[in-house]
Amino acid sequence: MATRRPHEEPAYVLHRYDWSESSLILDVFTRHQGRVALVAKGAKKPTSNFRPILLPLQPLRVSFGGESEIRNLKGAEWVGGHVMPTGDALLSGLYLNELLMRLLARDDPHQVLFDAYAAVVQVLASEHGEALEPALRAFELLLLREIGLLPLLDAQTLTMAPLIGAERYSLVPEGGLRQSHADDRASLSGAQWQSLQRGLQDGAPFLATLRACAEVANGLKPQLRALLHYHCGVATLHTRRMMIDLQSL
CATH class of the missing domain: 1.20.1440.120 (Recombination protein O, C-terminal domain)
Structure with a gap:
């Protein structure tokens, strides 16, 4: 069974969906947990630290937890290394x-x-x-x-x-x-x-x-x-x- 509280897991956002006026549902591909669904609460707010980095084709490290099918995104960091493809x-x-x-x-x-x-x-x-x-x-x-x-x-x-x-x-x-x-x-x-x-x-x-x-x-x-x-x-x-x-x- 997959670990429920992965920390700084290598990941890429595959797709993002509007969940509310301020939050997103993410479809994320992670190295050790596979494909997971995460909710990024408040990610659409202008002041959110998530807003500029939860993009496709960008290497991330994410932390998340929860027992439901859609787990809670706790942290996300852009690893860097290349620009967005065009x-x-x-x-x-x-x-x-x-x-x-x-x-x-x-x-x-x-x-x-x-x-x-x-x-x-x-x-x-x-x-x-x-x-x-x-x-x-x-x-x-x-x-x-x-x-x-x-x-x-x-x-x-x-x-x-x-x-x-x-x-x-x-x-x-x-x-x-x-x-x-x-x-x-x-x-x-x-x-x-x-x-x-x-x-x-x-x-x-x-x-x-x-x-x-x-x-x-x-x-x-x-x-x-x-x-x-x-x-x-x-x-x-x-x-x-x-x-x-x-x-x-």
């Missing part, structure tokens, strides 16, 4: 937040995933735009693996037959990893899938998977998107729709 990077960060809120159960810790999220946020806040797509794909893979929704990537899912390096395979929502069909939107070679699996099994999985994604991000993107939408139960995520609408302006 533009496409900001939308990408909000997209990751939506995935976490849809797919992570409350009070279910995932320390490896938290560390990967923190690493992606640093990429989003940097000026290294070329790393954005591989970082997003690496995080999506780790998220699916951590919650048990990603099949092994070095074998065909239904038969468990090992992949052949030069053959093409596709990851599909209802069938896992299979040999590519003519109607598959995208595919990767067996050698590329095997490289991704080795990355996920590495002692530093985010960095290793990021390197493996660098050469295959474009082919991986539609396959992971279909899998994520399938498990989220939606045709298009809210943040994805926002990106599409902005691009059409």
Whole structure:
């Protein structure tokens, strides 16, 4: 059972909701407690110490307590280290937040995933735009693996037959990893899938998977998107729709 009075817990705000004229409900991703709901009383007041720091994509340390499902925020401190992402990077960060809120159960810790999220946020806040797509794909893979929704990537899912390096395979929502069909939107070679699996099994999985994604991000993107939408139960995520609408302006 999760500790009820965490102190200075590494955390990120995923989303915030108005609760009253002066307070907020926060959906927060913490390193040791997982995803939790907190009430920040008085956080909307101009004089509140919480007001300028309870923002998404900012590293925090929070303290909270209480026995109810929505616990009381006792303290919050901005850790610093980077500025708020902007533009496409900001939308990408909000997209990751939506995935976490849809797919992570409350009070279910995932320390490896938290560390990967923190690493992606640093990429989003940097000026290294070329790393954005591989970082997003690496995080999506780790998220699916951590919650048990990603099949092994070095074998065909239904038969468990090992992949052949030069053959093409596709990851599909209802069938896992299979040999590519003519109607598959995208595919990767067996050698590329095997490289991704080795990355996920590495002692530093985010960095290793990021390197493996660098050469295959474009082919991986539609396959992971279909899998994520399938498990989220939606045709298009809210943040994805926002990106599409902005691009059409």
